[in-house]
Amino acid sequence: MNALPDRRLNAYRPDLAEEALRGRLDAPRYTAGTPATVSAAVVALRPRPDAGAGIDTELLYGETLRVLDRADGWAWVKADLDGYVGYLPESALREAAPDATHVVAVPRTFAYSGADLRTPAAFALSLGSRLNVIGETETRGTRYLTLDGGQHVVAAHCAAAGRPIGDDYVSIAARLLETPYLWGGRSGFGIDCSGLVQLAMLMTGRSVPRDSDMQAAGLGSPIERADLRRGDLVFWKGHVAIMEDEETILHANGNTMNVAREGLSAAIERIGWLHQQPTGYRRP
DSSP: OOOOOTEEEEEEEBEEEEGGGGGTTSSSSOOOOEEEOOOOOOOOSSSSSOTTTTOEEEETOOEEEEEEEEEEEEEEETTTTTOOEEEEGGGGEOOOOOOOOOEOOEEEEEEESSSSTSSSEEEEEEOOOOOOEEEEEETTTTEEEEEETOOEGGGGEEEOOOOOOEEEEHHHTTTTOOOBOOTTTTTTTOOOOOHHHHHHHHTEEEEEEEEEEEHHSSSSSSEEEGOTTOEEEEEETTEEEESSSSSEEEEEEETTEEEEEEHHHHHHHHHHHOOOOOOOOEEE
């Protein structure tokens, strides 16, 4: 019997499957889904429609997806960014919005109810959040971008969509130092090891798989430890770290419970106590 496709990247249930699986997997019905946009600042994507289920990953404000099914307040979706499949609350979605004009280019910022820092914050936004800007204004020397929902974001915290904010993803990852560790997280409010790699590379214009096993299987090319340099990746089973230089890594980890800087040799020794040695090294 052929193995079932990876459920993280392929949408199928006993009653329904995505259209792309027609001919590969038998299902009573297939759907191409309908487009929608994330309206929550950050929303967890779960393997089943249950708020008590673990978090597989997260979607950020303004990211787009396809809704495959809706039931009991939950939407079964597939993210456009990385193809991840899961469930999220319907309340975190709005109808498909126009293509984003801007992206949040700092670790964290606020969308204000007015074009003034003294007005109440409507919600917070993470690095990588996608915005549809319909205007701008200036208040006491600070420029604000007006969002299609009527909120205002500091213009200096944003960049034009579709343009990398830099070419050194390691520097972007370093801006997230001390961000709390969150299993399944991929935002400036909480992030895991592979989420850090994905989000930092995304901001340099690179499309990257979500999970560490996916990254270890196909991101870049394998190299030897002796060849490691800035920007290379070190993999353990279930974990990935970014080389900041030939001796130092950046990684979101459950030891310090945040994004931290650590010596590679010290990390290998520490993790070795758990009977885990690095499984490989790659140059993305």
